[in-house]
Amino acid sequence: MKAQRYLCSLVLAAPIVLGVPTSVLAQQESCIGNSAAITGPAAFGGQAIKMGAEIAIDEINAKGGVLGKPLRFVQYDDAGAPPRGVDNTRRIALADKCVVILGGYHSTVSVAQVEPVHALGIPFVGVLAANTQAIENGRSPNYMFRVSAKDKWVARFLVEQAAKVSKTGKIAFFYENTGWGNGALPDVKDAVAKAGKQLVATETFNWNDQDMTPQAIRARDAGADVALFWALDREGNQILRSMDKVGYKPTIIGAWGIAGNLGELAGPLANGVEVVQTYSFMGDLDPKGQALWQKIQAKYGLKDPAQIKMGSGVANAYDAVFIVAKAIEKAGAYDWKKVREGLYGVSHDGLVAKYAPAFDVSDPERQDAILPRDYKLTVWFDGKLLPIAQTPYGKAN
Template sequence: MTSSRLSHAFRWLALAGIALSPTAALAQKAPCIGNSVATTGPAAFGGAAIKMGAETAIEEINAKGGVLGQPLKLIQYDDAGAPPRGVDNTRRIALADKCVAILGGYHSTVSVAQAEPVNAIGIPFVGVLAANTKAIENGRSPNYMFRVSAKDKWVARFLVEKAMAQSKTGKVAFFYENTGWGNGALPDVQAAMKAAGKELVATETFNWNDQDMTPQAIRARDAGADVVLFWALDREGNQILRSMDKVGYKPTIIGAWGIAGNLGELAGPLANGVQVVQTYTFMGEMDPKKKALWDKISAKYGLKDPQDIKMSSGVGNAYDAVYIIAQAIEKAGAYDWAKVREALYQVRMEGLVANYDPAFDDSDPERQDAILPKYYKLTAWQDGKLLPIEQTPYGKTN
């Protein structure tokens, strides 16, 4: 850590009332992984999924002797989807708890805000849900922000490809929330459309908690869009579907995974056929590896049905991220931020979600992201369940 970073760290700790000597600041870090996610608020299911995946992986690792002879532990903080709380949690995890790494949560606005303290302090951050491109591709060198999740730049290309395959008119609209996540996705979607030789016929935005999206629905309908791409959370996704239904507009809807939580519950039959990108799902048929993990998680958390998990991708991504971090610590030979960061580029493993070969590539700025688009999966809502699309009536069109 540079002297300026240490100075920044000491100032924060002084304000927080935490005493720390320079010797302690430079000491080996603790065998813990911090987890700053939303465990309260409308997206708490995302935080719960991340916690399930991370805790399960840590239990398995510790049952085999831990990492470098020490058991790992997860230290949990709630950011409630609020960037200032995410920043505060980041500093606490790094400077007070002295954890070896941080997991990032559901909200892109929080992850974007965390990039500054993560890189100022120099602690490895591994995001496991938030997909905003610039949270990870932030221009820092060295860059301590990594991700085992989807990336909006790649998700945009994936969804546009699906949209063009399903559109009969070639006319696509884009509905996106007025946040860092939604606004950040707009240029990614526009670039993907341009690469496909098309332009969006409508771009419609909305705010959190908006109740009526009728004007946006009418404009997209009148523009002739027969496919609409969503960058929305379940709550607003529900309102868009209801507004579309009100004006008799029934396009094909394909969305980023903000509508992968409880849209089926909120919108009921209106959600049927809505397609959503995922990296992992417990729904539908399970292979032996997935079944073994589900058995562990269902027993530990008292779950009765895979649909009790509202964000399976968060479970799978967090599970793999913990194993990647553990392998990096082993390769580094120490609980040391800089050494672990360098070792992350050396990790190769077969995970739940993907074959990480390698997990990250320091020769490519885009490869601070571990899950490549070839591992993305398309799912669809059907009768309140988010199933692999090939297991629904809608799979015949894909």
């Protein structure tokens, strides 16, 4: 019933959005908006986006802004709730009149934003949520872009890692019962089949589930020696505790939902859990990363890179703002349609990758800017998420 009411609200709201005069919609301002979790268990995601976006804007404004105007950043809390993300999208577009909206942490929110983004015609650039269908949504023209990982590619990356370490060729998949987790299931099945391995257990769970013992037992008894996680830190912790309770110790490799505070929640049980990332501020940093870390220290008062709970979100947002700024310059105006067109063909030597170009209009898959070759494997080790090569676990990979 809740889902029906939510869908009805979208349908009923569409004529109101579409009825806004073109003259109003054309008056975009030099602001970049974001709807993300600022409260709740994933609040670190919103904070990561804020840090990366604000520092990039500071750097751009120090050089005169874009088209003679300083950029500014506005962010609203969606707490991971799709209806709030939809409301925030409209607010950013119609009240703040921002030229672009950055996507947040939760894939369920990003998927819900597809409808209002296209009804309004505001460009969307995701910087964390990785759901494949949020960007590959069948719309033409497509206003959804992403400077982040994509689940289709993440699945292949994780399965490749699993194939390297599995001795039995048997893999289990633990995934949350949300749009993010359910959306990843076909991607994982496809990647496992192409790798010539067996997916012997597909175990799902809900947010806030406290006991995953039945799922752990089924995966253990199926002989899976590698378990792939599509979970957030909170539920990832519960899976680890359930596995420990039944004596099940597979190699665990996860999407980055367990990249926030799993080490804090699970303690030593998190040691050795591998996680895909696009960037890490932990360990050795190149000059660009070191320079950004120093600015984070100065602006936000952080003392240790471990205080950044979602380094990929910081780096992705940082790169995305520069790409957006170049698209505005290319468009020659703060105009949604022109900026969307300007995003294609923009090149940028960023923190995460060299985008050459960031987006390619000739390739439907290239609404995603960060390619699998730029993904990195990290591992939880003594409460910190480190590049795997800089830990004892790197020797086994």
